[in-house]
Amino acid sequence: MRRFLHSILVLTNLVFALGLLLSYLSVYISPEKFWLIALVGLAYPFLLIINIFFLAYWIFRWKIEFLIPLVAILLGIAHLSSFFQFPFGKSDLDKDSKSTQVKVISYNVNLFRLYSWSNKPATHKDIVNYVKQEKADIVCFQEFYITNDKFSQADAKKAMGMNAHIDYIVKRKTNGYGIATFSRYPIINRGDIKFENTANSCIYTDIKVGKDTIRVYNIHLQSLRLKERNLKFLLNNQAAKNKNQTMDEIKDISFKLRDAFIKRAQQVDLVSNHMAKCKHPIIVCGDFNDSPVSYSYKKMRRGLNDSFIQAGVGIASTYSGLMPSYRIDYVLNSDALNAVKFNSPKLEYSDHYPVVVTFSKR
Numbered sequence: 007m008r009r010f011l012h013s014i015l016v017l018t019n020l021v022f023a024l025g026l027l028l029s030y031l032s033v034y035i036s037p038e039k040f041w042l043i044a045l046v047g048l049a050y051p052f053l054l055i056i057n058i059f060f061l062a063y064w065i066f067r068w069k070i071e072f073l074i075p076l077v078a079i080l081l082g083i084a085h086l087s088s089f090f091q092f093p094f095g096k097s098d099l100d101k102d103s104k105s106t107q108v109k110v111i112s113y114n115v116n117l118f119r120l121y122s123w124s125n126k127p128a129t130h131k132d133i134v135n136y137v138k139q140e141k142a143d144i145v146c147f148q149e150f151y152i153t154n155d156k157f158s159q160a161d162a163k164k165a166m167g168m169n170a171h172i173d174y175i176v177k178r179k180t181n182g183y184g185i186a187t188f189s190r191y192p193i194i195n196r197g198d199i200k201f202e203n204t205a206n207s208c209i210y211t212d213i214k215v216g217k218d219t220i221r222v223y224n225i226h227l228q229s230l231r232l233k234e235r236n237l238k239f240l241l242n243n244q245a246a247k248n249k250n251q252t253m254d255e256i257k258d259i260s261f262k263l264r265d266a267f268i269k270r271a272q273q274v275d276l277v278s279n280h281m282a283k284c285k286h287p288i289i290v291c292g293d294f295n296d297s298p299v300s301y302s303y304k305k306m307r308r309g310l311n312d313s314f315i316q317a318g319v320g321i322a323s324t325y326s327g328l329m330p331s332y333r334i335d336y337v338l339n340s341d342a343l344n345a346v347k348f349n350s351p352k353l354e355y356s357d358h359y360p361v362v363v364t365f366s367k368r
Contacts, residue, residue, distance in 0.1 A: 016071055019060045023078035026053040030082045033304035036275075037267035044267040050299040051089065051332075054079065088298030088312065089333070093319045105366040106216055107346075111142045112291035112337050114226070114358035117151035117183070129355040130157045134165045136353065140362060143190045144213065146224040146291035150186040154179075162186075169193045171211045187211045187224045187291075194219065199280055201273050204228060208277050212286065218367065220343075221284050225277060225292035227302060228269035230262050270295065274302045281309075287342035289365075293335050293358065303336070310338040313345035313363040322350050324359045337363045 025046060032047025046053075057075040064072035118130040137145050150172065152159045159182065163170050166188045174184035185207050195212035208225040274294075281288055290310065296302040298312075314322050314333070324335035335358055339345060347364035 015060075015063075016074070019057075019064075019071065019074050022053055022056045022060070023074050025049065026057050026078045027081065029053055029299055030085065032299060033085075033301055036301055037264075037271045041264045041267045044300060045263060047299045047301075048297055050085065050297065054086075085299050087315050088303075090321050091315060091318045108144065108215060108220075108343075108365045108367070109140065109142045110144045110146070110222075110289060110291060110337055110363050110365065111137060111140060111360050112146045112148075112224075112293075112335060112363075113360040114148040114293040114335060114356060115150065116356035116358065117149050118157060119356075120151055120153050120156055128156060130162075130165075132353075132355045136355070136360070137166070142362070144222060144289070144291075145188040146222065147186045147188075148224070148226040148293045149183070151181070151183050153181040171196045171209060173198050173207060173209045175205055175207050185209055185224055185226055187222055189213050189222075191215050199276055201228075201269075201276070204269060204273075206269075206273065208273070208292075210280070210284075215367070218342075219286045221286040221288050223277065223281065223288065223290045223292070225290065225294070227273050227292065227294045227296065228266045229295055230266050266295065270302045271305075274305045278305050278308060287340040288338075289340075289343065290336065290338040291361075295334055297332050297334065306336075307338055310340060311345065313337040313339060313348050313361075313365075316345035317348035317363065319348075322348070324350050324361060326352070326354075326357055326359065335359070335361050337361050339363075339365060343367060 028043065028046045029050040032043045032050075035043045037044040057078055061072055061075040061079065064070075064075070113133070115129070115133055118128055118133065119126050120128050120130065145166070145168070152162055159172065162172075168188040168190055169192060170186065170188050171193055172184065172186040174182040176183045183205070187209060189211065192214045193211055194214050197210050199208040199210070201207055206226045206228050208223060211222045211224070213220050213222055281290075288310065290306060294300075294302050294306065314336075316339075322333045324333050335350075337345075343365040344367075345363050346366050347362075349362045350359045351362070352359055
């Protein structure tokens with residue numbers, strides 16, 4: 007019986023070790039070619055934890071099988087830095103105090119909760135006050151929303167008191183939805199990168215900081231667009247009244263995941279190709295809707311630094327919704343800029359948390 011249980015544990019460990027190894031491939035294989043690998047990449051944190059558990063178990067039992075999870079973990083050790091950072095070897099803000107400091111905030115504001123179906127109070131005043139308290143120099147909002155009767159475009163510009171680059175995906179007489187970049191520094195050029203058949207978008211803004219020009223990409227990659235019934239099913243299985251309904255719900259969510267993975271891959275290819283032609287230092291702010299172990303993150307980060315890896319400490323989670331352990335909002339930067347401070351405060355003004363980064367110009 008002991009041998010049988012031991013064999014089952016070894017087999018189970020092998021399955022999860024293989025799963026962890028497959029998750030590493032998700033950063034290299036475009037979901038357009040094989041979207042299921044992206045789903046395995048999404049499971050990376052859970053696969054890692056399970057393998058760590060097996061590693062501790064085999065060591066405690068003093069079994070040679072500890073090599074199975076150890077090898078699987080070590081082969082992907084580089085991915086750990088995207089999820090967890092030790093407080094050692096970080097840039098010192100005081101040492102860079104003589105250089106030009108630029109504070110950047112990236113924030114998916116969830117329409118400022120101005121939508122009619124919200125059962126929570128609107129948050130535009132809270133978010134504007136927070137930005138002012140932080141004394142941010144550049145602010146990138148995703149899911150930016152204005153409505154003439156509560157918070158118009160004129161109200162937003164006046165409240166922010168900064169130069170503005172606003173691009174609407176949907177614009178009506180009384181309201182508008184899109185993406186917005188605000189800057190204390192002069193805006194000398196602006197443009198957008200069109201995504202087809204989606205409510206997501208990307209804009210770029212050239213900002214004059216001293217004698218230098220920095221290009222800021224403000225991006226919101228493809229969302230899952232889960233409906234209320236999908237969320238209820240995932241959270242408490244409310245839709246699973248019978249096997250047929252359960253299977254229908256699983257299929258619906260799977261198709262939404264597939265479509266989102268594929269669209270994100272297409273969108274990030276467009277943006278990364280555009281960035282490759284840019285001659286200025288770059289800052290990328292945005293909601294990628296994807297984890298650090300993903301094709302989207304890997305492709306977007308090519309040639310850039312992750313501000314969390316440069317200046318963050320501990321675990322950074324930027325989403326307060328269904329999977330709060332995930333970091334899906336990012337601030338990336340060129341080598342010409344050095345992240346010296348990173349923070350993602352757990353504010354309750356949105357379903358996302360802001361990402362706040364202070365840069366020094368090298």
